[in-house]
Amino acid sequence: MSLKNALQLDRVSKSFDGFKALSDASFTARWGEVHALLGENGAGKSSLMNIAAGLYAPEAGALFIDDNPVRLTGPRDAMRQGIGMVHQHFKLVSPFTVAQNILLSMNQSALRGFYDHKLAKVSQAISQKSEELGFGIDPRTRTDRLSVAEQQRVEILKVLLAGAKILILDEPTAVLTDDESNRLLTTVKALATRGAAVILVTHKMHDVMRYADQVTIMRGGKTVATLAPQSVDLSKLVKLTVGDTDSARSVSEPHIRGAARLVITDLSSAQTTTQASNGVLRGVNLTLHSGEIYGIAGVGGNGQTELANALMGFGAPTCGDMLLDGQTQLQSLTPTERRAQGIAAIPADRYGAALAAPLSVADNYAMGQIHSGRYGSFGWLNSRKIAADTTKAIEAFDVQGVRSIHQKAALLSGGNAQKLVIAREFNHPPAIVFAHSPSRGLDVRAMGAIHARLHAARAAGAAVLLISEDLDEVLALADRIGVMSSGRIVVEFNQPADRQAIGQAMVHHV
Amino acid sequence: MIISSALVFGLLISALILVAAGVSASDLFNEFVLYTLFDGQSLRAVLFQAAPLIVLGLAGALAFRARFWNLGLEGQMIWGAIAATAVSLFEIGPPSLRLVLMFIAAIIGGLMWALVPVLLKLHLKVNEIISTLMLNYIAVNFLLFLLYGSWKDPRDSFPYSPQFKSFERLPNIFDGVNLAIPIALVIALLVLWFTRISRAGLYLRFVDSSPGVAAAVGVPVQRVILLTVLFSGALAGLAGFMVSAGQEERLTHSFYLGYGFSGILIAFLARNQPIAATVVAVLVATLFVGGRSLQVYYQIPFSMVQLIQAILVICVASSDFFIRYRIRRIQSEA
Numbered sequence: 001m002s003l004k005n006a007l008q009l010d011r012v013s014k015s016f017d018g019f020k021a022l023s024d025a026s027f028t029a030r031w032g033e034v035h036a037l038l039g040e041n042g043a044g045k046s047s048l049m050n051i052a053a054g055l056y057a058p059e060a061g062a063l064f065i066d067d068n069p070v071r072l073t074g075p076r077d078a079m080r081q082g083i084g085m086v087h088q089h090f091k092l093v094s095p096f097t098v099a100q101n102i103l104l105s106m107n108q109s110a111l112r113g114f115y116d117h118k119l120a121k122v123s124q125a126i127s128q129k130s131e132e133l134g135f136g137i138d139p140r141t142r143t144d145r146l147s148v149a150e151q152q153r154v155e156i157l158k159v160l161l162a163g164a165k166i167l168i169l170d171e172p173t174a175v176l177t178d179d180e181s182n183r184l185l186t187t188v189k190a191l192a193t194r195g196a197a198v199i200l201v202t203h204k205m206h207d208v209m210r211y212a213d214q215v216t217i218m219r220g221g222k223t224v225a226t227l228a229p230q231s232v233d234l235s236k237l238v239k240l241t242v243g244d245t246d247s248a249r250s251v252s253e254p255h256i257r258g259a260a261r262l263v264i265t266d267l268s269s270a271q272t273t274t275q276a277s278n279g280v281l282r283g284v285n286l287t288l289h290s291g292e293i294y295g296i297a298g299v300g301g302n303g304q305t306e307l308a309n310a311l312m313g314f315g316a317p318t319c320g321d322m323l324l325d326g327q328t329q330l331q332s333l334t335p336t337e338r339r340a341q342g343i344a345a346i347p348a349d350r351y352g353a354a355l356a357a358p359l360s361v362a363d364n365y366a367m368g369q370i371h372s373g374r375y376g377s378f379g380w381l382n383s384r385k386i387a388a389d390t391t392k393a394i395e396a397f398d399v400q401g402v403r404s405i406h407q408k409a410a411l412l413s414g415g416n417a418q419k420l421v422i423a424r425e426f427n428h429p430p431a432i433v434f435a436h437s438p439s440r441g442l443d444v445r446a447m448g449a450i451h452a453r454l455h456a457a458r459a460a461g462a463a464v465l466l467i468s469e470d471l472d473e474v475l476a477l478a479d480r481i482g483v484m485s486s487g488r489i490v491v492e493f494n495q496p497a498d499r500q501a502i503g504q505a506m507v508h509h510v
Numbered sequence: 511m512i513i514s515s516a517l518v519f520g521l522l523i524s525a526l527i528l529v530a531a532g533v534s535a536s537d538l539f540n541e542f543v544l545y546t547l548f549d550g551q552s553l554r555a556v557l558f559q560a561a562p563l564i565v566l567g568l569a570g571a572l573a574f575r576a577r578f579w580n581l582g583l584e585g586q587m588i589w590g591a592i593a594a595t596a597v598s599l600f601e602i603g604p605p606s607l608r609l610v611l612m613f614i615a616a617i618i619g620g621l622m623w624a625l626v627p628v629l630l631k632l633h634l635k636v637n638e639i640i641s642t643l644m645l646n647y648i649a650v651n652f653l654l655f656l657l658y659g660s661w662k663d664p665r666d667s668f669p670y671s672p673q674f675k676s677f678e679r680l681p682n683i684f685d686g687v688n689l690a691i692p693i694a695l696v697i698a699l700l701v702l703w704f705t706r707i708s709r710a711g712l713y714l715r716f717v718d719s720s721p722g723v724a725a726a727v728g729v730p731v732q733r734v735i736l737l738t739v740l741f742s743g744a745l746a747g748l749a750g751f752m753v754s755a756g757q758e759e760r761l762t763h764s765f766y767l768g769y770g771f772s773g774i775l776i777a778f779l780a781r782n783q784p785i786a787a788t789v790v791a792v793l794v795a796t797l798f799v800g801g802r803s804l805q806v807y808y809q810i811p812f813s814m815v816q817l818i819q820a821i822l823v824i825c826v827a828s829s830d831f832f833i834r835y836r837i838r839r840i841q842s843e844a
Contacts, residue, residue: 312726313726314722314725314726334728334730335725335726335727335728336728336730339728345726347726351720351723352720352722352723353722353723353726353727354723354726354727355723356715356716356719356720356723356724357719357720358719358720359715359716359719363712363715363716366712367712367716367727367728367729370709370712370728371728375709376709377709378708378709378710379703379707379708379709380707380708380709381707381708381709381711381712
């Protein structure tokens with residue numbers, strides 16, 4: 001099979017603040033194939049693809065399209081060259097409709113006529129393309145009414161309608177369920193068969209093995225190998241990705257379940273919310289014991305986010321009971337009081353609810369114990385003690401990439417930011433842990449570290465509630481599993497649980 | 511570094527405009543640099559002028575750090591001055607304590623006028639840009655109501671209150687410089703303590719960078735905003751006291767002119783940093799003093815000073831781009 005080169009990056013280097021994110025990375029994607037870019041977090045995948053999409057300018061190296069050297073001046077320019085990127089975090093304007101969002105991203109001057117005329121034209125194109133790909137997107141829907149999977153489809157339509165022939169998808173399955181991922185990747189594969197070049201940035205081995213024609217593996221800013229995934233076995237791929245260290249997958253040990261700590265009865269969203277019907281709570285019942293990990297599985301958008309928000313103390317008001325140790329209503333406690341009760345919270349939205357990105361690592365860490373008076377009284381902040389504690393915690397929790405504790409938290413990679421959150425939340429052994437998608441977007445090693453922390457908390461007698469859309473994670477960690485659907489827990493499983501049965505429950509109770 | 515080059519650039523443009531308006535370049539240099547900085551009397555005038563500007567700049571910086579766009583410094587300043595004047599007019603307290611009582615009254619006056627918009631914002635989500643701005647008009651008109659009405663000095667028909675008695679004025683610490691300057695410096699230290707050293711400072715950094723995260727990790731966001739904005743209003747009120755008891759020595763109908771805007775401008779130029787605000791306030795004071803002598807000797811209208819301020823703001827605002835990005839020429843190959 002002799003496929004022509006579509007996009008080629010030749011010995012590309014890029015550094016940020018003296019940190020070399022890419023050094024001599026080379027990558028070639030060909031027309032008609034799905035090419036996976038595999039690597040751990042911080043391996044340089046996103047940096048490399050941001051260069052291909054015209055967002056960053058490389059310091060050294062060259063870029064070729066159809067074997068012709070090009071220099072991209074920005075994302076618009078990349079778009080003109082037929083390169084379209086779907087980012088991990090979607091870039092949709094929320095109160096706008098699908099058609100308005102897509103029109104906004106298009107080269108307006110190419111379309112003639114008044115706004116209404118343009119919108120009608122774009123809507124028609126969207127309907128047509130959506131049907132062609134089996135996306136089922138109505139151009140008149142407001143984008144904030146769409147599920148994550150549907151928003152992603154809109155993003156894909158956006159780049160395709162703008163004329164992209166080289167499609168870059170950055171961690172597209174990170175936010176999807178098994179079913180949705182398979183559906184998406186099948187569509188993407190079909191696009192490649194019809195002649196497009198598709199680049200799939202991922203750290204999921206499974207997706208690579210099933211859907212990629214070629215895979216390039218990155219490690220430490222370098223591209224270490226390019227091969228056909230069918231020609232090697234999974235363990236070889238894992239070894240290439242993580243290097244020679246073995247990636248410890250956590251194993252459940254037998255444990256003793258303790259007393260009931262938190263009893264949730266009939267927890268429902270207050271009636272004032274005007275949200276779409278699937279994103280609310282409709283009578284959640286569950287009991288969380290000390291010394292266990294209770295996992296909540298389910299298809300995204302069935303009330304998990306609302307439940308997590310209610311538990312962690314932000315978000316829309318709820319009614320129903322969340323009784324702590326049979327006496328305190330959890331709703332009545334402020335975040336500070338929750339902390340005083342030994343509750344640790346690991347929210348899904350790291351920079352929206354856990355870390356202040358523009359503030360220093362030390363400032364972010366200090367918030368954990370500031371109320372206890374450990375860092376001085378109201379009038380005086382003991383910055384020396386904060387610095388000492390932060391340094392110690394960074395070491396104990398293996399937070400890497402911290403050159404100074406005064407550097408901004410925003411400069412940490414996803415995995416290390418999450419480790420910093422856990423370092424803060426676990427600085428005292430927690431009594432209760434609420435974790436929402438704690439390893440989303442993290443690589444194997446960081447995920448292993450996070451899981452080990454949750455296990456250790458359970459072993460120390462903590463009650464751990466894990467909400468995750470990643471079924472593998474729930475299966476690997478939880479002692480009991482509740483399946484959430486349409487805002488309630490529809491069925492509970494004890495370990496060892498049958499993966500198939502859980503999967504069925506997730507889908508069929510909708 | 512980049513900000514200072516922007517300032518220098520802005521000053522150059524301003525100098526060109528002044529030259530175009532008929533001031534010769536050498537006179538300009540004499541007025542602004544030689545006289546103001548090397549002439550003792552002018553230097554005292556600058557310090558005299560700087561005191562209320564420092565306090566107003568700090569007031570602006572504090573509110574902006576709480577993400578509260580306090581455009582009502584002017585109104586709060588007016589209320590501070592009215593409250594202080596009321597203490598003098600109604601002869602509240604013994605003469606020995608009168609000045610202290612005026613000081614406290616001014617703080618309370620400014621604080622109360624800031625309380626209205628901050629409560630409206632926290633409880634009813636009323637946009638503070640509108641509310642603070644509108645409250646300025648109420649404050650100004652109430653001031654005029656008093657000065658054209660019952661508070662008018664009976665000895666003449668000007669819209670002024672009767673002159674403060676000697677023990678109601680800020681005393682001189684040495685010739686031409688009164689107590690206002692040390693008070694302003696103490697306030698600067700107080701703000702520095704509040705933002706850098708106290709626990710409130712840490713909370714304020716969280717509120718400033720991300721209110722959502724702040725609430726989630728346990729910062730008492732509402733209380734922090736309330737406290738900070740009241741602090742800001744109190745300082746603006748204090749500035750009103752400084753101008754009336756330290757400079758005008760009575761309540762006048764126009765004492766506040768130019769101050770409210772300058773406070774916002776100083777906070778902006780100083781990027782809400784307390785030390786920088788103090789320095790910038792002295793610079794703006796130089797501009798005020800230099801501007802007045804230009805007015806006297808060259809018939810340049812005082813609005814020229816505001817024009818220069820605006821030019822400086824625009825230059826610094828445009829320099830933002832250079833702070834965030836580095837420009838580098840890339841040699842094209844072959």
